[in-house]
Amino acid sequence: MQGFIRYCSIVILILLLSGCAGVEKDKTSLNAKLTIESYNMSEKESLLISKTGVENIKFFKLNGILPEEDDLQFSVEVYKKGKLKEELLKSWGAIEKNYQDSFISFGVSDSNRPLKLLSGIPSGIASKTYSSGMTSSSFSNLISENVTLTKNKPVYLVAWLGTTKNELRSVRSKNGELPAGIEEAELAFLYKVLWTDKDKNLH
Structure with a gap:
């Protein structure tokens, strides 16, 4: 009988610990907040x-906490005549989880x-060269305030x-x-940030 009581106690303890871990994980996800500002x-x-x-470059500050099970992806989308053609400079696998005035940037050198x-x-x-054939260009910031x-x-x-x-014509957002x-636009590059799930195949 004592063995049965001991066994039940262990099972209850394991369930309680598992529940607490789940609550902590949920709390981390709920408290997670990431912001970007110019x-x-x-x-x-x-x-x-x-x-x-580098003639054209914009800098941004990234702040917040990224949950362990999530990831940040950075990339450049290429549009031709309004249609998405490809995604360049895609990076993921965030090393950091805590961001405190971390800098990110996007620049285009088009003098040559x-x-x-x-x-x-x-x-x-990360950098990449791209043959475009364009003769003139515009470069625009797409956020005007702190974005969550x-x-x-x-x-x-x-x-x-x-x-x-x-x-x-320049574009605004x-x-x-x-x-x-x-x-x-004949050709457009859009610098994108995406908060997403961690790719289990990469970790």
């Missing part, structure tokens, strides 16, 4: 960046051909638009939605 460079910082040869795309993420920088990320909803931070024609007017 970073305005000082005159001195802008001068230093100009010496790197081909173009050079630069994606700065908390764990490093929602899981599985992409946030677009920057848009580069190119054309071979004489005129080019208040809170990082897919910008209106993108369908009119």
